[in-house]
Amino acid sequence: QSVLTQPPSVSGAPGQRVTISCTGSSSNIGAGYDVNWYQQLPGTAPKLLIYDYNNRPSGVPDRFSGSKSGTSASLAITGLRAEDEADYYCQSYDSSLSESGVFGGGTKLTVL
């Protein structure tokens, strides 16, 4: 059971907008630790998608965006495409865990 809670699955039709939530607490997201998001395509290593809440690495389309509110963060994907079907993970740090890192439980995105 991760300290960062994500929905196990979300789905959407091509072209639609979906959001994936990452719910934490006052010792991680609420404490101001950065939230990062990763995309993992089947059989591959994770790829950094969003860092420091809402920054995109070079090469990541602006269809992907991140946000934060209180003790939660969200990843939004607009203009959904078939190739977006993957597992998505949020990641942060936690002061109650000696400032070690934590990942969310992951969310499987299905493009209908």
Added chain:
Amino acid sequence: QITLKESGPTLVKATQTLTLTCTFSGFSLNTSAVGVGWIRQPPGKALEWLAIIYWDDDKRYSPSLKTRLTITKDTSKNQVVLTMTNMDPVDTGTYYCAHTWMTYFDYWGQGTLVTVSS
């Protein structure tokens, strides 16, 4: 161009110690704010943060695994080594090393699958 590659045994027996090496290129672990971390993923399950070592030799461990993990670096060889003692079948999974800048993992190795037999 930053690259990382994990190496080590693909099969270990329960109670044995696992030693994994991450060999990297394209950056130096002497650079401020740079680190290398280890993350694992059991088959069909979520990512799990294991440990990280920074340029200044600061080390952080997952509290749940801290007593079993040791992370070290050899900057002359561009390598980071993770050891995990007392392996158990539940430790089976893919182990990744990754470059970190501040708080995020921006470059990942391909991963290495480790199977623990009972």
